[in-house]
Amino acid sequence: MNRCPITYELCGTNKYSEKGLRMIAPKLTYLNDLPYTAVELRQEAANRAKKLSIQGVQPKLSAAISIVDQEFKIVDQFGTYIIKPQNDLFPQLPENEDVTMRMAKVFGLEVPFHGMVYAKDGSLSYFIKRFDRYGKGKKLATEDFAQLTGNTRDTKYRFTMEKLIPVLDEYCSFPAIEKADFFKRILFCYVTGNEDMHLKNFSLITKNGKTTLTPVYDFLSSTIAIKNPEEEIALTLKGKKSNLKAADFVDYYAKDRLQLNEKTIATILQQMQQLIPKWKELLEISFLSVDMKEKYLNLLENKTQMFQ
Numbered sequence: 259m260n261r262c263p264i265t266y267e268l269c270g271t272n273k274y275s276e277k278g279l280r281m282i283a284p285k286l287t288y289l290n291d292l293p294y295t296a297v298e299l300r301q302e303a304a305n306r307a308k309k310l311s312i313q314g315v316q317p318k319l320s321a322a323i324s325i326v327d328q329e330f331k332i333v334d335q336f337g338t339y340i341i342k343p344q345n346d347l348f349p350q351l352p353e354n355e356d357v358t359m360r361m362a363k364v365f366g367l368e369v370p371f372h373g374m375v376y377a378k379d380g381s382l383s384y385f386i387k388r389f390d391r392y393g394k395g396k397k398l399a400t401e402d403f404a405q406l407t408g409n410t411r412d413t414k415y416r417f418t419m420e421k422l423i424p425v426l427d428e429y430c431s432f433p434a435i436e437k438a439d440f441f442k443r444i445l446f447c448y449v450t451g452n453e454d455m456h457l458k459n460f461s462l463i464t465k466n467g468k469t470t471l472t473p474v475y476d477f478l479s480s481t482i483a484i485k486n487p488e489e490e491i492a493l494t495l496k497g498k499k500s501n502l503k504a505a506d507f508v509d510y511y512a513k514d515r516l517q518l519n520e521k522t523i524a525t526i527l528q529q530m531q532q533l534i535p536k537w538k539e540l541l542e543i544s545f546l547s548v549d550m551k552e553k554y555l556n557l558l559e560n561k562t563q564m565f566q
Contacts, residue, residue: 263356263382264373266543273376281371283323290329292341295379299343302332316342316351321385330375330385336395341375343383348483350550352384355478357544357554358450359386361537365446365530367439368473374545382545389473390463399464400472404457414456419444419495420515422460431468437516439471442526445507448491449530449561451481451554453499456492482553504564527565534562 262269264278279286294302303317320337321330330341345351356374363369372386390400404414406425423437430436440460447455454476461472481487489499496506508527512518541554 261543261545263375263545266360266540278373281373283325285325286323286328288328289375290327292330292332292375292377292383294332294343294377296344296377296381296383297346299341299377299383300346303343306332306334316345318342338388338391339385340388341383341385343377344381350546351478351483352382353545354483354550354554355384355476357540357546358452358478359474360540360544361450362446362474362477364533364536364540365442367442367446368471370473370475386475389475400461402458402461406462407457409457411458414458415492417457417493419491419493419511422493423515425462429462429469431470436471438518438522438526441507441512441516441518441523443471443474444511445526445530445565447477448502448507449558449565450477451479451557451561452477453487453489454480454492459492479554479557481557482550508565530562531566534558 260269260272261267262273262275262278264281265275267275267277269275269278274289279289282289292299299319300317303319306319319332319341320334321339321341322333322337323329323339324331330339332341342352342355352374356372359369359372370387370389372384374382374384377383390398392398403417403422403425404410406429407417407421409417422440426436426440427433443460444455446452459476461475462469463472490502491499493499495502496510508523512523513520537558538555541551541558544551546554
């Protein structure tokens with residue numbers, strides 16, 4: 259019995275569920291494999307890197323869905339999806355990112371439509387719909403925190419969590435709302451072992467005259483992908499990147515720095531504890547290997563216990 263890599267529903271002998279295909283496009287009745295192997299996809303990403311606006315450590319490709327050919331087409335322009343193939347350095351990143359993003363959605367964070375698609379060698383690639391595109395080639399105003407703070411790709415780790423708060427105050431239409439959302443993101447990244455949330459992984463978007471945090475992206479458990487990571491977070495909090503305590507996040511950052519009220523903080527923490535069984539359920543039915551699932555479940559257990 260197969261499980262759909264778009265919905266996680268059981269789909270018999272099919273690769274995808276009907277619901278999953280319709281989520282990509284209402285008229286899609288089948289989805290062909292990507293006409294590349296994982297190795298070829300990485301090579302394509304390297305070949306096209308200079309032409310695309312998508313950058314980062316993970317190989318990425320721009321794609322658009324073709325209803326006629328019933329497949330994702332790799333494109334240089336007007337792509338509405340980003341595709342990330344298997345990584346040759348870190349195992350199972352597509353499966354890792356996909357389930358982590360599902361966990362984020364359950365937590366109430368805004369998550370773009372995403373899923374996984376098979377390549378011709380049977381490997382899975384992660385896809386996510388671009389939230390900064392609409393119409394044909396039209397782009398919403400989006401800036402990451404590196405741009406907003408005058409930093410570059412080379413200096414994206416040289417910043418502090420405390421210095422992010424004035425960015426929210428200055429640019430967001432309703433800073434108080436965004437600060438609560440931001441705390442949820444920081445908390446979620448910590449308990450899921452995402453220690454690579456640097457300045458370019460947070461962005462603001464302006465839509466319909468309102469500036470807010472963008473939907474989340476690049477959420478995955480880097481801890482289970484990297485053996486024995488030295489740090490727990492990418493940007494320093496209270497002058498440190500490891501040996502963090504619950505009080506550093508709750509009392510120091512949420513209460514004293516973000517100035518969230520106690521009711522808001524308590525609600526977020528309570529919600530997290532209530533969702534742990536659902537997160538574990540998602541991990542159990544995810545496409546991660548048994549070994550990776552065990553690592554992720556143990557990590558989640560240890561991190562969330564800190565906040566009880």
